Amino acid sequence: MDNKTLLEIAEKAREYSYSPYSNFKVGAALLTKEGKVFTGCNIECASFGATNCAERTAIFKAISEGYKDIEKIAIASSNSENDEPTYPCGICRQVIVEFGLDIKIVTGYSKGKIYECSISDLMPNYFSKDEM
Ligand code: THU
Numbered sequence: 001m002d003n004k005t006l007l008e009i010a011e012k013a014r015e016y017s018y019s020p021y022s023n024f025k026v027g028a029a030l031l032t033k034e035g036k037v038f039t040g041c042n043i044e045c046a047s048f049g050a051t052n053c054a055e056r057t058a059i060f061k062a063i064s065e066g067y068k069d070i071e072k073i074a075i076a077s078s079n080s081e082n083d084e085p086t087y088p089c090g091i092c093r094q095v096i097v098e099f100g101l102d103i104k105i106v107t108g109y110s111k112g113k114i115y116e117c118s119i120s121d122l123m124p125n126y127f128s129k130d131e132m
Pocket of ligand 1: 026042044051089
């Protein structure tokens with residue numbers, strides 16, 4: 001699946017964002033190496049620390065259904081239509097590297113500029129199980 005299509009799916013998933021506190025809507029679409037797509041949105045909570053980002057929602061859905069070979073994750077946010085890419089937060093980066101340093105991150109706007117990088121570009125010197 002190409003980046004534009006995956007980003008369109010992330011933009012659709014963004015519609016389900018539950019973000020009454022920040023009003024910042026985020027959607028994610030995760031593509032597995034088998035070609036299966038899992039979507040997610042950010043889910044906020046009155047106890048702010050319990051908030052879950054769109055990326056982790058999609059990852060946890062995939063893992064909990066038996067899919068852990070992740071090829072790429074597309075992210076769309078309230079800023080996408082302004083051609084401002086949104087990259088994963090630090091907690092999500094740590095969760096993403098757990099499942100592969102070659103995972104691609106796609107962001108931007110499906111009808112505008114699309115950016116792609118590898119999670120290893122965003123997370124140098126990450127903490128890994130090898131350090132435990
Ligand atoms: N958020 C995400 O869902 N993904 C990101 O990559 C950045 C931040 C959410 C968390 C919170 O609901 C809102 O955006 C503002 O931080």
